[in-house]
Amino acid sequence: MNQDxxxxxxxxxxxxxxGWLRDQPFTKIFAIEGEIYxxxxxxxxxxxxxxxxxxxxxxxHGLGWRRFLKSLLRFKWPISGAENEWQAIKLLExxxxxxxxxxxxxxxxxxxxxxxxxxxxxxxxxxVSLEDFCLNWPTNPPSPDLKRALICEVxxxxxxxxxxxxxxxxxxxxxxxxxxxxxxxxxxxxxxxxLIDLHRVRQRPKLPQRWQVKDLAALHFSSFEIGLTQRDRLxxxxxxxxxxxxxxxxxxxxxxxxxxxxxQAFYREFKRRGxx
Numbered sequence: 001m002n003q004d005x006x007x008x009x010x011x012x013x014x015x016x017x018x019g020w021l022r023d024q025p026f027t028k029i030f031a032i033e034g035e036i037y038x039x040x041x042x043x044x045x046x047x048x049x050x051x052x053x054x055x056x057x058x059x060x061h062g063l064g065w066r067r068f069l070k071s072l073l074r075f076k077w078p079i080s081g082a083e084n085e086w087q088a089i090k091l092l093e094x095x096x097x098x099x100x101x102x103x104x105x106x107x108x109x110x111x112x113x114x115x116x117x118x119x120x121x122x123x124x125x126x127x128v129s130l131e132d133f134c135l136n137w138p139t140n141p142p143s144p145d146l147k148r149a150l151i152c153e154v155x156x157x158x159x160x161x162x163x164x165x166x167x168x169x170x171x172x173x174x175x176x177x178x179x180x181x182x183x184x185x186x187x188x189x190x191x192x193x194x195l196i197d198l199h200r201v202r203q204r205p206k207l208p209q210r211w212q213v214k215d216l217a218a219l220h221f222s223s224f225e226i227g228l229t230q231r232d233r234l235x236x237x238x239x240x241x242x243x244x245x246x247x248x249x250x251x252x253x254x255x256x257x258x259x260x261x262x263x264q265a266f267y268r269e270f271k272r273r274g275x276x
Contacts, residue, residue, distance in 0.1 A: 217262035
């Protein structure tokens with residue numbers, strides 16, 4: 001790889017710039033080795049350690065002509081690198097929405113076919129996915145105050161994004177990471193959730209309802225088997241809308257039935273095909 005001199009963007013910590021990335025930073029970053037979590041469709045995701053700290057790297061190697069044309073034929077502009085996630089992390093941080101702290105970002109070239117880019121974030125080591133945390137709720141329910149707080153925090157994050165025209169595209173509960181201390185939630189009334197997997201986040205002046213429905217239905221479907229009650233779901237709606245419940249249901253009389261219908265469709269597909 002000899003494209004270091006054509007890098008359009010390179011953001012790395014000063015200590016790395018003076019140290020192991022002093023020469024040919026792109027070459028060295030794309031040669032990082034570690035535990036592989038994904039290696040498909042031109043993107044490699046891995047966990048690695050440097051100077052005693054743990055990090056995640058997502059290395060994008062370009063779309064290639066086949067995937068580029070496939071996306072265009074489906075009338076979708078393809079996500080061709082790490083830039084989308086880099087911008088999403090910065091935006092969520094401004095919105096006071098915890099996510100994976102950004103460490104480094106770089107991009108070489110502009111052609112989506114062969115553009116190479118990367119993003120490196122901190123490893124949220126003392127966290128558990130909300131999906132795993134809630135797995136045993138049907139048989140071992142959490143304290144009422146913790147459950148209420150988690151529902152309201154998920155609703156706050158989702159509502160904040162949607163009101164600003166942002167949608168996640170993969171908003172399942174597994175993409176919320178709950179901070180722990182000594183394997184326990186430090187403050188049951190104020191749990192901290194980090195939203196991750198931001199590479200498909202999009203922002204528009206106003207969020208179209210179909211994307212709003214997709215996000216909300218993904219949340220709805222992915223929480224089907226954790227023992228939530230109707231009251232829990234109404235609490236989410238109220239917190240999401242930031243309005244009295246009756247007003248939420250009247251004002252969005254088409255939204256919530258659409259979310260229910262799409263969520264049920266997600267669930268049927270999940271049961272038919274199994275986890276992907």
